Amino acid sequence: MSRDALKEKLKTIATAAVFFALAIILSIIEGFIPSPNGVKLGLSNIVVMYSLFYMKKRDALAIALMKGFFVFLLKGPISGILSLSGGTLSVAVMSLLIVVSSNKVSYLLASVAGAITHNLGQFVVASSILGTPLWFYLPVLLFSGVAAGVATSVLLRLTLPALGKLGKNKNL
Amino acid sequence: MKFVKKTDFIVISAILLIGLGLLWYYSSVTSDNVSAEIYFDGRLVKTVALNLSEEQSFSITEVPEVVFTVYPDKTVAFTLSDCPDKVCVNTGKIGNPGQIAACVPNRVYVRIVGADQSSPDLVIKNNHGK
Structure with a gap:
């Protein structure tokens, strides 16, 4: 491996680690917000x-997987599985939207789709764990998905310059 | 990529409409004689008639950490649980047939049933063939 390639690889690993740490910190902060x-x-x-929009899709998936593992350690197996199912489905659907629309999907819609499918993944896993479809939670899941999707995309827009400095995107 | 597109509003309105429709549907089903069925690990473990004149709390032997409360307004709610996210407690009171409140970490859920669709009190099994 050439020196430059190695340097690039190390930078990617370090950036992914910082981003993962940031994801964990954000979810801890979220715990303090009364809901x-x-x-x-x-x-x-x-x-x-x-990560999905400005880095490799793989990095976004890695963050979702590590977050699931972290939740597993912190809150136990069931919460871990729920986080993992929501996180991976959300990343998969957002990636699919970006690829299918050839980068034309808006941040807002991708974010809303990601939030709803995050909830949907959890809904499916929760329903199968309990052995009954939890239809009653479906409307709440849709509403909260829209609200969360709008909120996170606005926050992404606001924090984009700071995140751009952290990540490797130089033209922000 | 743009931050927002005009078509997004149509998609989001459609999602919200579906949600509102479902919400309306769930609250439209009513029954005078409702009871709460409590399931643990997929089994029905307790049925409580929601006709009490005053508030009453109880738990099931399978999960003593989870406390349910039945209210005089013919509703039931999870009022205490040791689970991390408290989704069950936050679901609040439920009282319309078909409504469900669930605690996934404890594998417990409560389902409201109307008089016409409640489970039988006793099932007599025929064991002769065994």
């Missing part, structure tokens, strides 16, 4: 979306 019905904003999704 009326347990609905979460999914602040760490800002970092996942940034």
